[in-house]
Structure formats: structure tokens, C-alpha cells
Amino acid sequence: MERNTWQTPWSYREGWIIVVGLTGLGVVWQVFLPALEAQVPRWPGNLILGLIFITLLLVLHFFFAKSLLSKWLSSVPAAVTSAAFYCGLAILMGIIPQGQANNSTLISLLGLNRLTTSWIFVLANAYFLSSLGLATLKRLIPFKLKNAGYILNHLGLWIALTAAALGSSDLQRLYMNCYEGQPEWRATNQAGQVVELPIAIELTDFKIDEYPPKLTLIDNTTGRVVAKGKKNQYFSVEDSPIQLLDYKVEVEKRLHSAGLIGERFEPVNEMGSPPAAKVRVTHTQTGETQTGWVSSGSFMHQPYAFKLSDRYSLVMLPPEPQKFQSDIRIMTEEGQQMQTTLEVNQPFKLGGWKLYQLSYDSQKGKWSTLSVIELVRDPWIPVVYLGIFMLLAGSLFLFRDGTNKKKAQ
Amino acid sequence: MGWINFELFAAVSLICWLVSGGFLMLKTSNSTFKTLAPTVLALSGFISLMLFIVLLWVKIDRPPMRTLGETRLWYAALLASIGIVSFIRWKYKWLLAYSLFMGGLFLVINLLHPETYDKSLMPALQSVWFVPHVIVYLFAYALLAASSLVAVKAIYQDQQGKNWQHLPALADNFVYLGFSFLTMGLLFGALWAKEAWGHYWTWDPKETWAFISWTAYLIYIHYRYKHLKKHKPAMWILIMAFGLLLICWFGVNYLPTAQNSVHTYSG
Numbered sequence: 001m002e003r004n005t006w007q008t009p010w011s012y013r014e015g016w017i018i019v020v021g022l023t024g025l026g027v028v029w030q031v032f033l034p035a036l037e038a039q040v041p042r043w044p045g046n047l048i049l050g051l052i053f054i055t056l057l058l059v060l061h062f063f064f065a066k067s068l069l070s071k072w073l074s075s076v077p078a079a080v081t082s083a084a085f086y087c088g089l090a091i092l093m094g095i096i097p098q099g100q101a102n103n104s105t106l107i108s109l110l111g112l113n114r115l116t117t118s119w120i121f122v123l124a125n126a127y128f129l130s131s132l133g134l135a136t137l138k139r140l141i142p143f144k145l146k147n148a149g150y151i152l153n154h155l156g157l158w159i160a161l162t163a164a165a166l167g168s169s170d171l172q173r174l175y176m177n178c179y180e181g182q183p184e185w186r187a188t189n190q191a192g193q194v195v196e197l198p199i200a201i202e203l204t205d206f207k208i209d210e211y212p213p214k215l216t217l218i219d220n221t222t223g224r225v226v227a228k229g230k231k232n233q234y235f236s237v238e239d240s241p242i243q244l245l246d247y248k249v250e251v252e253k254r255l256h257s258a259g260l261i262g263e264r265f266e267p268v269n270e271m272g273s274p275p276a277a278k279v280r281v282t283h284t285q286t287g288e289t290q291t292g293w294v295s296s297g298s299f300m301h302q303p304y305a306f307k308l309s310d311r312y313s314l315v316m317l318p319p320e321p322q323k324f325q326s327d328i329r330i331m332t333e334e335g336q337q338m339q340t341t342l343e344v345n346q347p348f349k350l351g352g353w354k355l356y357q358l359s360y361d362s363q364k365g366k367w368s369t370l371s372v373i374e375l376v377r378d379p380w381i382p383v384v385y386l387g388i389f390m391l392l393a394g395s396l397f398l399f400r401d402g403t404n405k406k407k408a409q
Numbered sequence: 410m411g412w413i414n415f416e417l418f419a420a421v422s423l424i425c426w427l428v429s430g431g432f433l434m435l436k437t438s439n440s441t442f443k444t445l446a447p448t449v450l451a452l453s454g455f456i457s458l459m460l461f462i463v464l465l466w467v468k469i470d471r472p473p474m475r476t477l478g479e480t481r482l483w484y485a486a487l488l489a490s491i492g493i494v495s496f497i498r499w500k501y502k503w504l505l506a507y508s509l510f511m512g513g514l515f516l517v518i519n520l521l522h523p524e525t526y527d528k529s530l531m532p533a534l535q536s537v538w539f540v541p542h543v544i545v546y547l548f549a550y551a552l553l554a555a556s557s558l559v560a561v562k563a564i565y566q567d568q569q570g571k572n573w574q575h576l577p578a579l580a581d582n583f584v585y586l587g588f589s590f591l592t593m594g595l596l597f598g599a600l601w602a603k604e605a606w607g608h609y610w611t612w613d614p615k616e617t618w619a620f621i622s623w624t625a626y627l628i629y630i631h632y633r634y635k636h637l638k639k640h641k642p643a644m645w646i647l648i649m650a651f652g653l654l655l656i657c658w659f660g661v662n663y664l665p666t667a668q669n670s671v672h673t674y675s676g
Binding site: 076080116234320322323358376384391392 | 525527528529530531532533535536585586588589590592593596599600603604605606607608609610612614617618620621624625627628631632634635653656661664665666
């Protein structure tokens with residue numbers, strides 16, 4: 001006999017109705033109570049919130065295990081519908097650009113352009129984490145070793161997501177503009193406010209290693225790279241001799257830092273002196289050979305192109321950074337001093353902070369005297385990492401379970 | 410100095426795979442023609458492609474995993490390897506045939522869109538995490554593609570009125586393996602992001618779509634766990650999940666959200 005809606009045990013139908021209900025609630029909340037922002041309180045509020053949540057789950061598990069709510073939340077239909085709810089919101093997030101104003105009033109009103117801080121997202125999170133939490137507790141207590149894989153995966157995910165959500169309000173990301181030789185202690189937060197720090201950072205030296213510049217052909221009328229979409233549209237000067245369309249290009253002389261004197265380049269060692277190369281170009285069909293100079297230019301000097309014909313010119317592209325790093329001196333209020341080098345992918349740990357090499361004055365390139373350093377403080381990260389490593393261990397169990405299943409069949 | 414001739418290596422792979430596919434179609438009881446020849450040929454094609462990847466790696470002096478075209482090379486090779494392993498293990502002819510066909514298709518795409526193998530690698534990508542993150546992901550993509558091939562086959566056979574009840578179990582094998590690689594790829598990415606960009610999760614469009622495809626397979630696994638007998642909806646979930654995965658891999662580049670993503674590939 002067909003089961004009526006809301007007749008126990010609940011299944012997918014009820015699950016979807018709950019999702020629709022939560023969406024409706026989220027929309028109403030978002031639209032009519034915009035003053036009540038969906039924001040997790042800061043420390044220790046987030047800890048208290050987390051403890052209340054855990055207590056609720058434990059009470060449901062120990063004292064109301066047979067209740068409809070408890071049974072429902074720990075069921076697979078609840079897991080599937082809550083995961084689908086989450087997935088659906090993420091799809092919206094993946095289509096609608098986030099964190100910027102949107103022309104559509106509907107999208108702005110519902111908060112779909114800033115979904116992670118909307119009420120719908122909070123409710124989806126709460127539904128998903130309640131379901132996941134109760135399902136985990138069911139297998140966690142009483143503990144059985146054969147459930148290890150299940151527990152690592154489910155508890156790991158619950159810990160990582162819960163800690164990430166609660167910790168989001170304690171996350172601080174600051175940006176500091178450091179100029180060579182000028183100690184700096186003020187940074188800007190993501191809201192654009194200036195924050196004074198108990199440490200000062202002085203940039204002693206900013207360095208960039210660059211890849212060798214590349215050569216390419218451009219169309220004289222459009223200024224665009226020709227042979228676009230075809231193979232080998234540009235070559236590193238290191239790979240000489242090279243073939244660009246019908247031209248064979250040989251680099252005769254390469255200067256890392258050059259200045260234009262008349263119609264030729266000479267080595268100079270001044271700020272803003274761009275790289276240059278003397279090239280011999282042979283037309284492979286006519287055999288005609290010409291020699292000339294190319295230079296990428298810099299923030300101080302114009303690029304220098306080599307006009308090969310009415311149609312094409314050979315140009316040098318500005319060198320791309322291979323590595324950039326900042327030598328910095330850090331001074332604390334207590335008068336302690338330390339020196340370190342920051343590099344992309346190699347942050348520096350200092351107290352509860354992590355210092356990252358973020359960017360520099362890209363206009364000036366290797367002559368930049370500015371280095372932008374990011375300072376990040378995320379006190380919840382050990383908890384999130386605990387969850388992540390549990391999940392990683394759990395994924396190995398998944399491996400084994402997949403293989404076992406195969407054997408069982 | 411010229412580049413390594415991709416056309417040559419790709420041609421060797423394509424011919425090997427084509428002939429291997431031809432042997433798979435043969436109706437014969439001779440085990441040399443039935444099993445050995447297609448395996449050896451498929452393997453030769455795989456080796457030729459891997460050789461190209463290794464030579465390219467040496468030549469450009471960075472892992473060839475930066476552009477979409479470079480990821481297609483890995484994908485073609487890994488998909489073929491999955492086809493070969495499952496052929497040796499379970500003797501599924503059609504799966505080997507399909508995975509060689511898909512791998513070949515990806516090689517043809519690369520032949521039609523030849524690209525510049527650029528030596529430069531932006532500083533953020535210069536990390537010990539780069540290789541494990543990408544390899545694990547592409548392996549997951551290849552396994553999950555194999556699972557969706559199984560699902561398509563199941564639905565096709567269902568429409569033909571043929572028996573396909575053994576297929577979902579095979580799909581499960583691929584999904585379990587693929588999902589554990591997918592999870593690792595996602596988490597390696599998070600750990601790397603913390604070192605490179607200061608935060609482990611920023612809802613970057615690629616991250617968002619990776620999360621979407623991860624939850625889609627999560628739903629499949631839970632659905633199968635509860636309803637092991639309801640095969641048909643499960644196969645449809647699998648096909649939809651793969652659709653989302655494809656958006657994550659290719660589609661993200663074309664979405665309005667992707668303009669500021671660190672994951673948009675050139676190529």
C-alpha cells in the first residue's frame with residue numbers, strides 16, 4: 001500500500017519537502033529580516049554555539065534515539081536530500097558571481113550573490129551537519145573497530161565543516177604594503193579598515209627571478225599575436241633558432257639589461273633597463289635575411305619591435321616572473337628582531353599568524369620596491385586539519401571497501 | 410631547437426588503440442587474438458603516450474599539467490590504463506574498447522588544437538602539491554568516466570530489453586576508487602591552498618564546482634548503500650554526476666563566475 005506523506009518512516013518525499021521548507025524559511029528571513037545578518041559570533045560565541053550544537057546532537061542521540069527527529073536525521077534519505085540541498089546551493093554559487101553587486105534585484109534581495117553569508121546557506125549547513133552528526137553518533141557510540149572507516153569519513157567531514165563554519169568569524173586576513181627600507185605596522189583588513197599590529201615589518205630587499213623573455217610575431221595593423229591558435233606562437237629566446245610562420249629567427253646577442261643608443265642596444269645597468277636581443281631573421285621561402293633589435297620595454301622604456309615586412313613585426317614579450325621573494329625584518333613590541341625570506345608557497349609562521357608573499361608592483365616588475373604581504377590568523381585551523389586528515393585516512397578505507405565489495409560479489 | 414613531435418607519438422598510440430579495438434570486435438575463440446593482442450596493443454599505445462609525456466616533462470622542465478591540453482594527455486593515458494587493467498582483471502571487452510575510444514578522442518582533440526608548450530610556470534604553481542593534486546584528480550576523473558560509461562551502457566541495454574543487472578556492481582567499483590581519489594585531490598588542493606594563498610577554502614569557482622561534483626558522487630554512494638536493488642535511478646544519478654564533473658573540468662572556464670579563478674587554464 002502506498003505510504004501517505006508524513007507517515008513514518010519518512011523518506012525522500014518528506015526530505016524534499018523539508019528542503020523546500022528550509023529554502024522558504026531562508027528566503028523569508030533574508031528578505032524580511034535583513035538586519036538579522038547570518039553571521040557566526042566571534043570567539044567565544046562561536047565556541048558556545050558549537051557546544052550547544054554538540055549537546056543537542058548528544059541529547060537527541062542518547063535520550064531521544066527512538067524519536068522521529070533522531071531517526072529521520074540519521075537516515076539515508078535525510079543524508080541524500082541535505083547533500084543535494086547543499087549541492088544545489090553550490091551550483092547557484094558556481095553560476096552567479098559571488099561577492100559583487102548584481103544587476104538583478106531578485107538575486108541581490110535573496111542574497112544569491114553572497115550565498116555563504118545568506119540564511120538559506122546557514123539553514124542548509126545546519127540541516128546537513130545535523131544529519132551528518134547524528135549518523136556519525138549512531139556508529140560512533142558504542143564504538144566498534146569495524147566502523148573505523150565510516151567514522152573517519154563521517155566524523156572527519158563533520159569536524160572539518162563545523163570548525164570551518166564556526167571559525168570563519170575568527171579568521172583574519174590582512175594585507176600590508178611594505179616599501180623597501182620603511183618599517184610598517186599598519187595593515188588593511190578585507191573590509192578595507194586599517195588595523196595596527198603589535199609587530200612591524202621592514203622590507204630589506206625584494207627580488208624577482210624572471211624567465212627568459214619570449215619572441216613572437218605580431219600583425220602590424222591589429223597589433224595582435226599572429227598564428228594564434230596554431231602551434232608555437234611564441235618561443236623563449238633561449239630556444240634559438242626558432243621558426244615563426246615563414247621566418248627562421250636566430251638570436252645573435254642577448255642583453256639582460258639594455259639601453260637604446262641610436263638604432264642599437266648596449267648593456268646598461270640602470271633602473272628600468274629592459275632586456276633586448278639582436279636577431280637575424282631569414283625568410284625560409286625567399287632566403288632573404290635581415291638583422292635587427294627587439295626589446296620588451298619596461299615601465300620606463302618603450303618596447304622596440306623589429307619590422308619584418310608590411311604585415312609582420314617581431315616583438316619581445318615582457319619576461320614573466322619565475323620566482324619572487326622578499327627579505328624582511330620583523331620587529332616585535334618587546335624589541336625582538338628576526339629576519340626571514342618570504343616566497344610564494346613558503347609562508348612564515350609567527351605566533352598565531354602566518355605571513356605570505358602576496359604580490360608586488362607588477363608595473364615596475366623586478367624594480368618594484370613594494371611587496372604586499374598577507375597576514376593570516378586562523379585559530380581554528382588545527383581543528384579543521386584534524387577533520388581533513390581524518391577524511392584522508394578515511395578515503396583509504398573507501399579504497400579497501402570498494403575492493404571488498406567487488407570480492408563479495 | 411624543435412619541439413618533440415607530438416603527432417608521431419599520438420599517431421602510434423591511435424593506431425595501436427585502433428587495431429586493439431579491431432581485435433576486440435573479432436568474433437574468435439583464439440585466445441591470442443581475443444585477449445593477448447588487444448592487451449599488448451592497448452598497452453603499447455599507452456606506453457607511447459606516457460613516453461611523450463615524460464619527454465615533454467623533461468623538455469619543458471616543469472610538470473606538463475598546467476594547460477587544458479596537457480591535462481587531456483594525462484586523461485587519455487590514465488583512461489586507457491583503467492581500460493587495460495579492467496580488461497585484464499574482468500575481461501570486459503567493451504569497457505576497454507570505450508576507454509580506448511575516449512582516450513583516442515582526447516588525443517584527436519589535442520591534434521586538432523596543437524598548443525605551445527610554454528616553459529613558464531607561475532610561482533603559485535611551483536609547489537610540492539602540484540603533481541600529487543593534479544595526478545590524483547585526473548586519475549579520479551578517468552575512473553569516474555569509466556563508471557559513467559558503465560552507466561550509459563546499463564541504460565542502453567535496459568532500453569534494448571537486455572539484462573544489465575551485473576553492471577551497477579562494476580560501476581560501484583569505479584565510483585568507490587574514483588571517489589576516494591576525488592576526495593584526496595580535493596583535500597590536497599585545500600592543504601596546498603593554505604600554503605599558497607593563505608586559506609584552505611575560498612569558494613573559488615573551481616573549488617565550488619569541485620565541491621558540487623564531490624557531493625554528487627556522495628549522493629550516488631549513499632543512494633546505492635540504501636537502495637542496492639534500485640539500479641535505474643542510481644545509473645541516472647551517476648550520469649548526472651559526471652555531467653557536473655565535466656563542468657568542473659572544462660566548463661568552469663566559460664562560466665561568468667570564472668574570471669578571477671586561479672584555476673582557469675590557458676590552452
